[in-house]
Amino acid sequence: MIIELDSISKYYENEGAITRRNVLNEISLAINPGDALSIVGPSGSGKSTLLNILGTLDLPTSGIVKIKGKSIHDFNEKQLAKIRNDNIGFIFQLHHLLPQLNLIENILVPTIPQKDKSLKKSALERAMNLLDSVGLVDKIHQRPGQLSGGECQRAAVVRALINEPDLILADEPTGSLDQDSAEKLGELLSVINKKQNVAMVMVTHSHDLAKKMDKIYKLDHGNLTDY
Ligand SMILES: Nc1ncnc2c1ncn2[C@@H]1O[C@H](COP(=O)(O)OP(=O)(O)OP(=O)(O)O)[C@@H](O)[C@H]1O
Numbered sequence: 001m002i003i004e005l006d007s008i009s010k011y012y013e014n015e016g017a018i019t020r021r022n023v024l025n026e027i028s029l030a031i032n033p034g035d036a037l038s039i040v041g042p043s044g045s046g047k048s049t050l051l052n053i054l055g056t057l058d059l060p061t062s063g064i065v066k067i068k069g070k071s072i073h074d075f076n077e078k079q080l081a082k083i084r085n086d087n088i089g090f091i092f093q094l095h096h097l098l099p100q101l102n103l104i105e106n107i108l109v110p111t112i113p114q115k116d117k118s119l120k121k122s123a124l125e126r127a128m129n130l131l132d133s134v135g136l137v138d139k140i141h142q143r144p145g146q147l148s149g150g151e152c153q154r155a156a157v158v159r160a161l162i163n164e165p166d167l168i169l170a171d172e173p174t175g176s177l178d179q180d181s182a183e184k185l186g187e188l189l190s191v192i193n194k195k196q197n198v199a200m201v202m203v204t205h206s207h208d209l210a211k212k213m214d215k216i217y218k219l220d221h222g223n224l225t226d227y
Pocket residue numbers: 012023041042043044045046047048049050
């Protein structure tokens with residue numbers, strides 16, 4: 001078990017109003033090694049909120065989140081940041097690459113906390129291998145502004161993989177791409193899941209993309225159900 005949500009709810013108090021907005025309603029979900037699932041649902045249904053809670057970037061209002069059997073509520077923010085960095089890779093709709101760094105520097109950002117020189121060297125080798133596998137090895141000195149949208153998203157995938165996570169969380173990873181690039185990125189994520197056994201949770205509006213994962217969930221009115 002990589003991550004487990006035990007009956008988590010999330011709500012926001014509406015300021016000055018008597019109503020309470022329930023975004024997530026007692027959701028339980030377990031992510032196991034190698035799982036591939038996607039989450040679909042209307043805009044505003046809480047998909048990003050759920051993904052952020054899975055990634056420990058946000059906390060539920062109630063319920064328990066566990067990483068590898070340990071409740072995250074027992075860790076402080078610094079400990080949690082390390083656990084997150086070691087175990088989870090994130091891919092967002094917009095690549096979030098740093099504009100002032102070139103491609104290889106961007107890829108290596110998540111390895112900066114690593115002090116061990118030999119591990120740093122192996123990270124560089126891993127980065128080059130991964131960049132080769134996504135066809136970007138000849139662009140390592142270019143900055144994000146000098147790359148296409150699809151190339152930036154592929155780079156974001158490599159960055160998410162650089163610390164060898166057990167799990168990748170992707171929020172609308174193809175949202176900024178044309179159909180052809182979106183299809184290729186979906187295929188890339190599916191291959192990574194199958195070949196490297198990295199668990200994958202993907203939020204998407206696209207049913208074609210959702211189908212690249214093994215299981216589809218639907219989020220509606222705060223409830224997560226099989227699609
Ligand atoms: N900090 C906040 N305060 C109040 N309401 C919030 C806050 N953050 C999110 N919400 C509300 O929670 C609901 C779920 O938002 P969320 O971003 O998770 O939806 P989503 O399913 O990812 O939508 P989209 O498909 O448009 O990205 C929305 O109605 C949003 O307005």
